[in-house]
Amino acid sequence: MQQHWSRRGAWCVDDWALELGVFSAGQPLGMVTLKAHNYSVLREVKTESWLGREFHRQGIGTEARRALLGLAFEGLGAVTALSEVFQNNAGSQGVSSKLGYRPDGISRDVLAGRVVVSDRLRLDVSDWVRTSPVELVVTGLAKALPYFSA
Numbered sequence: 001m002q003q004h005w006s007r008r009g010a011w012c013v014d015d016w017a018l019e020l021g022v023f024s025a026g027q028p029l030g031m032v033t034l035k036a037h038n039y040s041v042l043r044e045v046k047t048e049s050w051l052g053r054e055f056h057r058q059g060i061g062t063e064a065r066r067a068l069l070g071l072a073f074e075g076l077g078a079v080t081a082l083s084e085v086f087q088n089n090a091g092s093q094g095v096s097s098k099l100g101y102r103p104d105g106i107s108r109d110v111l112a113g114r115v116v117v118s119d120r121l122r123l124d125v126s127d128w129v130r131t132s133p134v135e136l137v138v139t140g141l142a143k144a145l146p147y148f149s150a
Contacts, residue, residue, distance in 0.1 A: 014041075015037050015038070015039070016036055017033055019032075020068070022051065022064045029052055030055065031050050032047065034047060043080070044078065044079065044082065045081050045082070046081070047081055047082070049061060049065055057091065061095050065095055069128065071141075073125045073128050076145075078125065080123070081122070082122055083121045084107050086116060087118065087119055100127045102121065103119060103121060104121055
């Protein structure tokens, strides 16, 4: 909750983090986040996601990330989406690969006092292919665009 409220409180037009819930029939399954820094210049977003373990391997994570990318590329005019994935997270690596992300180096972080290495991944709008059995419907975006430098 601290991260959520911190991100809401720090929101500004050029630096923001939009956290969205992933639900099915009213049941929370996880969350996805779209973040940007210097968005009006870079037109670059970062994606984050989390899904409860019991909902893994059902295609939900792929569709949630696909919807987030649709919002970024089609709704907000992003030109690039970045993601970081733990090297041993086969599920998230698979989702990223399925959606067309390409390797873009590594990052090192600290988790529970230990070094962890993640793969940095990049997806450019020119490589974005929106194929999904689920239709993306975004309502009210036009009124919100000024809050995204879009």
